[in-house]
Amino acid sequence: MEKPYVIGVDLGGTNTVFGVVDARGNVVVSASIKTGTHNDIELYLSDLVSGLNMLIEQVGGKDKIRGIGIGAPNGNYFSGSIEFAPNLPWKGKIPLAQMIQDRIGIGVVLTNDANAAAIGEMTYGAARGMKDFIVITLGTGVGSGIVVGGQLVYGHDGFAGELGHMIVRRNGRMCGCGRQGCLETYTSATGVARTAREYLTIRSDESLLRSIDIDAITSKDVYDAAVNGDALALEIFESTGAILGESCADFVTFSSPEAIIFFGGLTKAGDLIMNPIRHHMEKNLLTIYKGKTKLLFSQLKESDAAVLGASALGWEAKEL
Amino acid sequence: MEKPYVIGVDLGGTNTVFGVVDARGNVVVSASIKTGTHNDIELYLSDLVSGLNMLIEQVGGKDKIRGIGIGAPNGNYFSGSIEFAPNLPWKGKIPLAQMIQDRIGIGVVLTNDANAAAIGEMTYGAARGMKDFIVITLGTGVGSGIVVGGQLVYGHDGFAGELGHMIVRRNGRMCGCGRQGCLETYTSATGVARTAREYLTIRSDESLLRSIDIDAITSKDVYDAAVNGDALALEIFESTGAILGESCADFVTFSSPEAIIFFGGLTKAGDLIMNPIRHHMEKNLLTIYKGKTKLLFSQLKESDAAVLGASALGWEAKEL
Numbered sequence: 071m072e073k074p075y076v077i078g079v080d081l082g083g084t085n086t087v088f089g090v091v092d093a094r095g096n097v098v099v100s101a102s103i104k105t106g107t108h109n110d111i112e113l114y115l116s117d118l119v120s121g122l123n124m125l126i127e128q129v130g131g132k133d134k135i136r137g138i139g140i141g142a143p144n145g146n147y148f149s150g151s152i153e154f155a156p157n158l159p160w161k162g163k164i165p166l167a168q169m170i171q172d173r174i175g176i177g178v179v180l181t182n183d184a185n186a187a188a189i190g191e192m193t194y195g196a197a198r199g200m201k202d203f204i205v206i207t208l209g210t211g212v213g214s215g216i217v218v219g220g221q222l223v224y225g226h227d228g229f230a231g232e233l234g235h236m237i238v239r240r241n242g243r244m245c246g247c248g249r250q251g252c253l254e255t256y257t258s259a260t261g262v263a264r265t266a267r268e269y270l271t272i273r274s275d276e277s278l279l280r281s282i283d284i285d286a287i288t289s290k291d292v293y294d295a296a297v298n299g300d301a302l303a304l305e306i307f308e309s310t311g312a313i314l315g316e317s318c319a320d321f322v323t324f325s326s327p328e329a330i331i332f333f334g335g336l337t338k339a340g341d342l343i344m345n346p347i348r349h350h351m352e353k354n355l356l357t358i359y360k361g362k363t364k365l366l367f368s369q370l371k372e373s374d375a376a377v378l379g380a381s382a383l384g385w386e387a388k389e390l
Numbered sequence: 391m392e393k394p395y396v397i398g399v400d401l402g403g404t405n406t407v408f409g410v411v412d413a414r415g416n417v418v419v420s421a422s423i424k425t426g427t428h429n430d431i432e433l434y435l436s437d438l439v440s441g442l443n444m445l446i447e448q449v450g451g452k453d454k455i456r457g458i459g460i461g462a463p464n465g466n467y468f469s470g471s472i473e474f475a476p477n478l479p480w481k482g483k484i485p486l487a488q489m490i491q492d493r494i495g496i497g498v499v500l501t502n503d504a505n506a507a508a509i510g511e512m513t514y515g516a517a518r519g520m521k522d523f524i525v526i527t528l529g530t531g532v533g534s535g536i537v538v539g540g541q542l543v544y545g546h547d548g549f550a551g552e553l554g555h556m557i558v559r560r561n562g563r564m565c566g567c568g569r570q571g572c573l574e575t576y577t578s579a580t581g582v583a584r585t586a587r588e589y590l591t592i593r594s595d596e597s598l599l600r601s602i603d604i605d606a607i608t609s610k611d612v613y614d615a616a617v618n619g620d621a622l623a624l625e626i627f628e629s630t631g632a633i634l635g636e637s638c639a640d641f642v643t644f645s646s647p648e649a650i651i652f653f654g655g656l657t658k659a660g661d662l663i664m665n666p667i668r669h670h671m672e673k674n675l676l677t678i679y680k681g682k683t684k685l686l687f688s689q690l691k692e693s694d695a696a697v698l699g700a701s702a703l704g705w706e707a708k709e710l
Binding site for chain 2: 248319323325358359
């Protein structure tokens with residue numbers, strides 16, 4: 071192969087991680103810069119481009135690079151822009167793909183971070199060989215990448231697949247998006263901590279969680295209490311899994327995927343979260359779907375997955 | 391074109407309508423037989439095949455026919471079978487596509503009736519030129535056909551797109567599917583009649599509907615009362631449209647379609663149903679989606695639409 075590598079860029083709210091990846095999904099070299107501290111997009115770009123050029127030199131120059139893929143919050147595949155991302159320092163529409171392409175001279179493709187994760191699973195992870203699946207990312211928020219017939223679902227405007235903002239409880243919890251009852255208010259890592267605070271405030275039963283400053287409780291604290299047999303913590307995972315399971319049953323009604331793959335921080339809870347998801351999904355499925363959809367955890371190392379997923383997009387970049 | 395025609399078969403619970411269709415979507419000749427009275431599938435097939443052969447002769451023999459498309463309840467595109475259809479006289483799995491293909495010697499493709507409607511809209515109707523849209527059929531039940539990137543969403547098992555069975559009210563109305571709170575229990579023609587009975591029983595305000603035998607009320611009666619300014623009837627359309635609008639907002643979150651197209655009996659209510667759908671969809675959309683998704687009524691004559699939709703599938707049948 072003349073151009074043996076692609077570059078993946080995982081643009082997150084705190085850090086931007088980028089790496090050179092070969093056709094088998096090995097991250098050959100990687101580096102990172104801070105995202106959050108760059109309030110000026112030009113300074114950010116200048117740092118990112120220096121970092122990328124450094125890696126490109128290390129693998130033998132830009133003739134070795136087939137393309138660059140970027141996964142970013144609110145990234146739009148069609149426009150190549152980041153549009154109104156609430157967690158990033160830059161406001162409005164940032165035509166990032168074009169900006170980087172102009173500066174480096176390699177074709178750039180951009181999509182949102184959850185879509186990049188889905189492409190990563192399809193290319194290197196748990197969805198290899200599948201044509202219909204959904205990736206749900208359970209992190210600070212809840213994101214999703216939906217694949218139908220082997221193609222990522224972008225929708226008419228490039229913004230399809232915001233399953234974290236399906237409304238699962240009418241008039242439910244306030245969401246950062248300004249609406250109420252979104253899936254992510256209950257089933258993100260933040261949502262789990264919120265449930266813990268709610269339970270601890272409303273109820274009076276004993277819990278290991280009562281020894282922690284209530285405003286500082288994290289989903290990790292809930293997990294630690296649950297593995298120590300704390301009944302209230304176990305109940306939090308049960309109710310979180312119930313809402314996710316009910317929602318998965320509705321997702322199946324839409325695209326009948328072969329698998330739903332969970333990715334991100336909360337998946338470290340393992341069976342504690344997976345068992346209730348499975349139970350409540352099956353219970354809520356229409357008969358024709360029962361027992362057919364696999365529930366899986368991502369097979370990609372979390373540290374690599376986002377870069378790998380973004381890099382897989384690089385193979386479809388325009389050759390300049 | 392050597393084979394200028396296709397055949398569309400609309401297999402419904404009461405009647406089976408079939409017609410020969412040209413490449414521009416004109417129904418050249420058509421006929422129908424009863425479905426419900428044929429408890430024996432062999433007798434049904436024998437009548438249907440006679441009917442089809444008669445039409446085929448009328449247009450110059452089977453060399454003129456490119457393929458046959460069938461739309462049927464619970465029709466599975468992958469297997470070519472009708473599987474466990476609750477409204478049809480035959481139980482279990484009926485490999486109808488193969489059965490007809492063997493008897494007539496023309497390639498047959500089968501899918502469910504709502505998918506056929508979506509293909510009809512894409513080929514001849516309101517969705518011409520669109521690559522991402524959803525058709526919602528509002529009849530005795532609620533069905534759906536979802537198109538993503540120009541392709542119908544079949545899912546891994548051929549059963550995707552049962553949006554009438556999205557659960558919109560946890561622990562809500564009992565549904566014929568055995569679960570509770572499905573969209574179709576509220577927004578089908580039957581659901582509208584059910585809402586009318588509920589309102590008339592619980593409430594005491596005056597209504598034109600009180601002059602009708604409560605068990606015999608239909609959505610048509612509610613419509614007639616509403617156009618005569620009956621407040622209770624108007625409220626029924628408002629609450630039905632609200633549930634549909636909220637659901638449409640969730641559907642947009644999934645596949646971000648260019649349009650959602652409504653089809654079937656209930657659409658005769660026009661603005662009475664469309665205005666609340668639009669209002670409640672927009673109100674419930676995530677900001678990035680607001681003002682972007684068109685809400686349309688089908689542009690196909692209801693009498694022709696199902697046959698046209700099914701016939702459009704005939705163009706992709708295998709040549710025998």
